[in-house]
Amino acid sequence: METYAVNNPAVVQKSFAPGARLIRQGDTIRHVYMILDGITKCYIAEDNGKDYIFEFLGKGEITGELEAINKGACLCNIEAITPVQAYAIPHSQFAALVQNNPTFNQLLLQELATRISQTCIRASYQQLYPLEYALLRLLTLEADQHLLLAKRDMAAYLGISVRSFNRTLKELRERNIMHTTGLHIDLTKQQLENILKRFEE
Amino acid sequence: METYAVNNPAVVQKSFAPGARLIRQGDTIRHVYMILDGITKCYIAEDNGKDYIFEFLGKGEITGELEAINKGACLCNIEAITPVQAYAIPHSQFAALVQNNPTFNQLLLQELATRISQTCIRASYQQLYPLEYALLRLLTLEADQHLLLAKRDMAAYLGISVRSFNRTLKELRERNIMHTTGLHIDLTKQQLENILKRFEE
């Protein structure tokens, strides 16, 4: 997806150190960002001080597009968790791409559709299953995508404190579902499937 | 949005009685539906028997578009909760509309973007605030949109049982936050704001 923005003088490449924010919740922005390299977290900071991470964005993914489409204030914070390279694309250029480049438009639609699916699926199982289930799914996701996340980020993804995260981890270890050290899941895909199924009673 | 599908022989208008399903989770479909009248609920049925409603769709809204864009199996069930009239638009026609009609395309993007925002916001507060908070927000939403939902649907929206729903309702009544009868919220907008703020500590 990132190839569509190259060779355009209005598009600027920017670097972000870990911890730097590409987008601040509530701000009005004039650019869409396309991530060339690195990992970012998208999170909403609630008024009660808690954060909720709803996704991690990596190479090739786009952000700030909701605001470009709907002209609203930023829904969430986008913060680099590794060093990040990104294109900053002005809204005008973004709109032009959407209008004039059917392939880009199609990719954008697909990305939005995927995001909706994933968000809905996650909201569903986080509501209807206990914490341990969500934690196992997160670790599986992490392994699949070769991510290595900080514990506080995993906790924020699950909507809990680091303390609760560690506690749940410990319980999974005591039941021999996880290694006694590290964050590996000590199970084959098949076994994991079965564990996840156990919750479905 | 519904005007874009008129006068096309491939587009068929269909009726659905309350309880009938426009779309079944897991199915592969060949049509996108545009709702002309009535209310539907979109819900995921988890393997443990619980349902999670993630939105209610009404007049002018579209559904089945995720599957049209991503070519996957259906994410969720779409079920009529009032009598529903809808256009069934074949995927080929839908794709043509997206490609050839910039206005339609723009509306589609906006609808997807709005849906993402709302889903994220809801996932966040349902994770980070207690049940009562989510219940109050649901009732506010219902009042704003002049909806009147069945209790079991409200419960499924909150991801809880009807029993728990009633229980939470009772607690709100005992604290004089709600009328002792009906589902009205016995507060001005301003008071409600304050109540919601109370949770933000």
Next chain:
DNA sequence: CGAAACGTTGATCGTCATCAATGACGGTGG
């Protein structure tokens, strides 16, 4: 100079009390 000792900091976890939410069972009333 180098090594041992010290203090600081942050991450982790045991424990305990508490709150939030559920499930089950049975009763009541339309």
Next chain:
DNA sequence: CCACCGTCATTGATGACGATCAACGTTTCG
């Protein structure tokens, strides 16, 4: 029959407090 609710026991998840430990840099002393 179904919706609703009182009651009770239980589970799930949290917050607070304090102890421990490892990492790291700094001080101190031989």
